[in-house]
Amino acid sequence: MAGCTDLYVALNFGTLTGTKFLDLWPLERLKKINVKGDVLEIGALATYSDVIASRKAHKWLPMLIDAARQIGGPQIQNRGTIGGNVANASPAGDSLPVLAAADATVVLRNATDLRRVKLSEFYTGYRKTVRRPDELILAIEVPKQTGKQWFRKVGTRAAQAISKIVMAAVRDERPRVAIGSVAPTVVRVPRTEAALAKGSIEDAAATLAEEITPIDDVRSTADYRRTVTVNLLRRFWADTA
């Protein structure tokens, strides 16, 4: 357990059945945010407040700052961690589209091995990851970014809201778009990205409407999500022109 902002909700509701917990909070070394060669290494225990306060993160990955500022409110930002967001594997996790669009890598360690898994390969299904039970997420590595970064979270309020749709995107010769809350996991949209690379927003918009598979749930409808996601794509393209 780290920031406990998801864990204790389940614990309080009685839906968490585990009885043994390992407290990671004291592992100060895992809170650091540093540039190591050509990657930004975000320690798994870096809180959203740590990210917001990090000049390196501001310079390297401003769309992560945008995301961190829109998660919960100050109380949640002071405790919730990037590693926790990644491990929790919610399809609505707000940092996940940022990390997916940035081609980030998850660094995992157990007693014997260290391995790296691309974030785009980390999720296998709804709340399912390739993390083994004896593995700890040490850090998220983000390669140096080019182009313009863009982030938008659509929710009922500007704070304390789980997203209806959340999108992060990067515009350069290789456009990248990642979206949350429209599938069981965070997704990239390669066919839409290919259409954007050709410069056609109309083709990309039409492709995107087919490429995502949103559902109706307590927060929104498939129809709303499809419509608004395409609107967000157009907004991204216009904002970064």
Place this chain on the structure above:
Amino acid sequence: MLSGVPRVKLTLNGAEVDVDAHPMKRLLDVLREDLQLTGTKEGCGEGECGACTVLVDGRPVCACLVPWAQVEGTEVTTIEGLGDRHPLQQAFMDEVGAQCGICTPGMILAAIALGPKPSLQDIKIGLAGNLCRCTGYEAIYRAIQRVSA
């Protein structure tokens, strides 16, 4: 109570405390039940309302989401730590920033974390994790601005 589990030691409202509580017990419950500090309220139990806001090392957190073990070695401030004489407490009364009062302890502690002379925008962002069902927030913002003036 629990053999082999080290007791959590911390500074609470300026004084050292050493309370024997389960490490996974919510900070909110240790404060209210073990320490009889009932100024910190439970509004939702899921970190959405901010009524249980306390300061840990000067930063606002939801006490319903903090395990007792994690405040080891920290400085925790609750509304009781302000001693009824804090300018914000007076300002909340003067501006009628409290009606039912359930959000008020959390609001005041979140406001303290803003530091001196916050802009209205700073206040709105800094209090984004604190919900009020009674006042419509304007009187709360006026109270905070009154202290910073």
